[in-house]
Amino acid sequence: MLDGLRVLDLTMWRPGPYTTQLLAQLGADVLKVEPPGGEPMRLFDKHFRHLNRGKRALVLNLKDDGDRARCRELASEADVVVTGFRPGVAERLGIGHAALRASRPALVTCSMTGYGEHGPAADLPGHDVNYRAMTGSLPQAAASPDADDLPVADMAAATMAAFAITAACFHSRATGEGRHLDLGMADVLAHWVATVPPALRRDADTGPVAGYGVYTCADGLRLTLGVVSEDHFWSAVCTALGLGRLADVPFPDRIGRVSELDAELAEAVRRLPRDEAVARLERAGAPVSPLLSREEMLALPHFRVRGVIADAPDGPTVGAPVRTDGDSPAPPAAVPGLDAHRGEGWLPR
Numbered sequence: 001m002l003d004g005l006r007v008l009d010l011t012m013w014r015p016g017p018y019t020t021q022l023l024a025q026l027g028a029d030v031l032k033v034e035p036p037g038g039e040p041m042r043l044f045d046k047h048f049r050h051l052n053r054g055k056r057a058l059v060l061n062l063k064d065d066g067d068r069a070r071c072r073e074l075a076s077e078a079d080v081v082v083t084g085f086r087p088g089v090a091e092r093l094g095i096g097h098a099a100l101r102a103s104r105p106a107l108v109t110c111s112m113t114g115y116g117e118h119g120p121a122a123d124l125p126g127h128d129v130n131y132r133a134m135t136g137s138l139p140q141a142a143a144s145p146d147a148d149d150l151p152v153a154d155m156a157a158a159t160m161a162a163f164a165i166t167a168a169c170f171h172s173r174a175t176g177e178g179r180h181l182d183l184g185m186a187d188v189l190a191h192w193v194a195t196v197p198p199a200l201r202r203d204a205d206t207g208p209v210a211g212y213g214v215y216t217c218a219d220g221l222r223l224t225l226g227v228v229s230e231d232h233f234w235s236a237v238c239t240a241l242g243l244g245r246l247a248d249v250p251f252p253d254r255i256g257r258v259s260e261l262d263a264e265l266a267e268a269v270r271r272l273p274r275d276e277a278v279a280r281l282e283r284a285g286a287p288v289s290p291l292l293s294r295e296e297m298l299a300l301p302h303f304r305v306r307g308v309i310a311d312a313p314d315g316p317t318v319g320a321p322v323r324t325d326g327d328s329p330a331p332p333a334a335v336p337g338l339d340a341h342r343g344e345g346w347l348p349r
Contacts, residue, residue, distance in 0.1 A: 011084035054333030116184030
């Protein structure tokens with residue numbers, strides 16, 4: 001759907017590269033610019049591969065006059081430029097949004113920073129854990145994240161950036177007028193947190209309602225139940241777990257008996273191995289999912305069938321996150337070698 005869209009990627013690490021990866025998976029021509037020696041994420045090969053398939057790569061030293069001129073030349077023929085510098089850096093380098101749009105008014109530029117380009121916190125450095133803490137999206141009792149924890153701020157910001165870039169390109173194509181997108185990663189999480197009213201959040205050992213939460217099985221593995229207000233889901237869970245005497249308790253009563261009813265469910269689940277419990281609950285039409293590891297998820301047939309996870313020569317990798325009725329998921333694209341596309345410009349539209 002984005003065939004012919006030209007994206008100049010001046011970002012590193014995860015948020016910017018995932019943004020442009022999403023655009024590349026929809027057909028955009030992404031030119032990835034790296035500093036001499038390559039971006040640091042190349043030291044983490046598996047991370048780099050998942051974030052940069054289907055792009056072309058070249059090295060430019062943006063402290064060098066000639067390489068800066070080449071960057072501006074590429075930008076003058078691009079549709080989108082994505083940057084990941086600290087506030088003010090792009091301007092000092094002469095590749096800020098105002099300078100680039102002076103020669104190409106239709107250009108869409110997106111600056112991805114931690115706290116945005118202006119505001120009291122704009123100049124603060126940070127990474128995912130800082131943005132989560134600042135926005136109330138890291139629980140007060142949280143422990144230090146593991147190295148393989150899902151980087152929520154990074155992924156949320158990248159997805160929002162891809163959406164905003166696409167909207168800005170739609171506007172640019174219609175009017176000939178580009179836009180600059182000031183995307184603060186913390187802004188996205190703050191928006192998410194503010195969207196969830198406090199009454200829907202919880203601070204207890206049970207879920208917000210009985211039948212909504214994580215439960216431990218007889219073999220020590222865990223599953224999740226997702227009952228909210230639906231009486232038929234509640235009835236299905238109770239029936240599957242041998243708690244028929246509770247199946248007709250209506251939602252208003254369940255709200256007043258959360259701890260009591262949830263304890264009954266937890267005890268019933270604890271008597272069954274996970275796979276048996278999940279099978280029983282699925283047959284009954286209950287909202288149940290096993291709590292899987294990353295490795296288990298990668299092997300799950302569902303995501304393979306849908307093309308979200310695909311096989312590449314170097315192992316399982318990311319496919320496309322969205323299906324369309326006009327395109328089949330493309331096979332995993334190649335990972336660009338460092339400076340592999342030196343001297344190349346944009347592909348023909």
